[in-house]
Amino acid sequence: MVSRVIPVDTFDLVIFGGTGDLARRKILPALFRRYCSGQMPEDSRVIGAARSEMDDQGFRDFTREALAEFGKSQADNAEAVEGFLRHLHYVPVDARGEGGWSDLKDLLRDDEGIVRAFYFSVGPSLFADLASHVHSRGLSNRDTRIVVEKPFGHDLESARALNEELAQYFHEDQIYRIDHYLGKETVQNLMAVRFGNMLFEPLWNAQYVDHIQITVAETVGVGGRGSYYDKSGAMRDMVQNHLMQLLCLIAMEPPARFEADAVRDEKLKVIRALDPVDPDQIVRGQYTSDGEMPSYREDAENPTSKTESFIALKCYVSNWRWANTPFYLRTGKRLASRASEIAVVFKETPHSIFGIDSGRHRNVLSIRLQPNEGMTLGVTIKEPGPGGMRLVDVPLDMSFAEALGPEAEEVTDAYERLIMDVIRGNQTLFMRGDEVEAAWSWTDPLIEGWERRGDSPKPYDAGGAGPDDAAFLINRDGRRWRGIKA
Numbered sequence: 001m002v003s004r005v006i007p008v009d010t011f012d013l014v015i016f017g018g019t020g021d022l023a024r025r026k027i028l029p030a031l032f033r034r035y036c037s038g039q040m041p042e043d044s045r046v047i048g049a050a051r052s053e054m055d056d057q058g059f060r061d062f063t064r065e066a067l068a069e070f071g072k073s074q075a076d077n078a079e080a081v082e083g084f085l086r087h088l089h090y091v092p093v094d095a096r097g098e099g100g101w102s103d104l105k106d107l108l109r110d111d112e113g114i115v116r117a118f119y120f121s122v123g124p125s126l127f128a129d130l131a132s133h134v135h136s137r138g139l140s141n142r143d144t145r146i147v148v149e150k151p152f153g154h155d156l157e158s159a160r161a162l163n164e165e166l167a168q169y170f171h172e173d174q175i176y177r178i179d180h181y182l183g184k185e186t187v188q189n190l191m192a193v194r195f196g197n198m199l200f201e202p203l204w205n206a207q208y209v210d211h212i213q214i215t216v217a218e219t220v221g222v223g224g225r226g227s228y229y230d231k232s233g234a235m236r237d238m239v240q241n242h243l244m245q246l247l248c249l250i251a252m253e254p255p256a257r258f259e260a261d262a263v264r265d266e267k268l269k270v271i272r273a274l275d276p277v278d279p280d281q282i283v284r285g286q287y288t289s290d291g292e293m294p295s296y297r298e299d300a301e302n303p304t305s306k307t308e309s310f311i312a313l314k315c316y317v318s319n320w321r322w323a324n325t326p327f328y329l330r331t332g333k334r335l336a337s338r339a340s341e342i343a344v345v346f347k348e349t350p351h352s353i354f355g356i357d358s359g360r361h362r363n364v365l366s367i368r369l370q371p372n373e374g375m376t377l378g379v380t381i382k383e384p385g386p387g388g389m390r391l392v393d394v395p396l397d398m399s400f401a402e403a404l405g406p407e408a409e410e411v412t413d414a415y416e417r418l419i420m421d422v423i424r425g426n427q428t429l430f431m432r433g434d435e436v437e438a439a440w441s442w443t444d445p446l447i448e449g450w451e452r453r454g455d456s457p458k459p460y461d462a463g464g465a466g467p468d469d470a471a472f473l474i475n476r477d478g479r480r481w482r483g484i485k486a
């Protein structure tokens with residue numbers, strides 16, 4: 001299958017925090033890979049801007065090292081690397097002070113055809129300062145875009161304040177709030193499968209779906225970022241954004257068009273339809289040490305921490321389509337494997353014509369986000385061979401790498417797609433301000449609840465599936481979690 005790469009318009013992309021960790025691991029490698037694929041026009045430029053004193057050459061050296069570590073297979077091509085580095089520039093800029101802003105202004109090109117974007121790859125405490133400088137220094141016009149990273153606030157109040165600060169200088173259609181889960185290949189495919197096929201949508205409702213599970217399991221701990229994570233926890237770090245975005249895409253009504261506001265309007269309706277969650281439908285956990293690796297509390301350097309590194313909860317989307325259909329959400333660190341999956345578990349057939357010996361069977365549509373991106377539909381068939389009508393469940397497997405050939409093997413990183421969408425001016429895969437606020441409005445009371453009660457998370461063994469209570473949460477409804485395979 002030949003993929004079609006359509007070059008974007010020429011751009012000047014300024015990365016504030018250009019020497020930071022996100023730039024090194026994600027943004028610069030993503031731009032490099034788009035350059036290699038021919039999507040980045042020759043006269044485009046990437047301008048690193050940060051506090052460190054550095055010149056263009058220093059930034060190119062920094063990027064060369066980043067690509068060697070994170071650039072995937074294309075980084076072996078020295079010619080491509082050097083070609084990309086020629087597009088890079090650097091200006092030392094003081095986000096809170098005066099230094100560097102006029103140099104940055106001088107560097108930017110004023111031609112109308114050149115897209116100008118500012119990537120705020122910095123902590124949210126600097127968003128307002130950067131936005132105000134970009135605006136007051138005359139670096140922006142009505143077409144300039146800004147990109148902001150999560151965390152977008154810590155709760156509703158802080159998210160609202162951030163939205164208001166940005167709104168002083170930029171229109172909503174200029175603000176690109178990143179949730180990198182929306183840029184993942186399978187997430188896009190989820191929409192294609194739902195809205196591009198006749199097969200699923202008629203069954204996609206409370207009448208045919210028994211329940212939905214969303215799992216994002218990670219093997220990593222929080223070591224190295226414990227001080228951020230300990231103030232956040234799994235609810236703020238993963239559920240409020242990534243898992244809720246997945247839930248929205250699964251549960252939303254078909255938008256009339258695949259356009260930014262049409263899609264985001266439907267997602268917002270889902271968030272607003274979420275019921276509050278009872279405390280007994282939430283299980284929080286914290287990983288312990290396995291003897292070799294540190295415990296959560298050691299990683300967080302907080303021996304009395306009550307922050308959760310795992311959370312499982314059951315919630316309901318109270319609308320006509322999903323009435324009484326449970327959505328089970330689960331995410332955690334230091335679990336048995338890195339496995340992210342959305343599973344749509346259909347109801348049993350209303351009557352089994354094959355008798356009790358054949359067992360009861362359910363179709364499950366499993367959408368794997370990582371690893372091995374793809375989808376599997378579990379169907380029930382007759383077990384081959386003689387011996388009567390025995391039924392078995394077999395997977396109809398669609399692994400994207402297999403189905404699409406070698407090109408799909410190195411699945412496009414979410415950041416590649418998202419940064420190109422910024423340049424294209426397509427906000428479909430970015431969160432709108434009201435969506436973010438609605439998501440905090442749902443999570444805030446849950447967090448306040450356990451903080452008020454002083455609840456401690458349940459300890460769980462590293463390398464497992466989380467605390468036992470997470471299993472009880474679903475087992476008591478007569479259901480089971482899907483395995484987190486090691």
Ligand code: BG6
Pocket residue numbers: 150180218237238
């Ligand atoms: C980030 C979280 O947003 O997503 C991290 O802050 C988490 O804690 C990461 O590890 C997971 O992303 P991915 O793409 O590796 O699943």
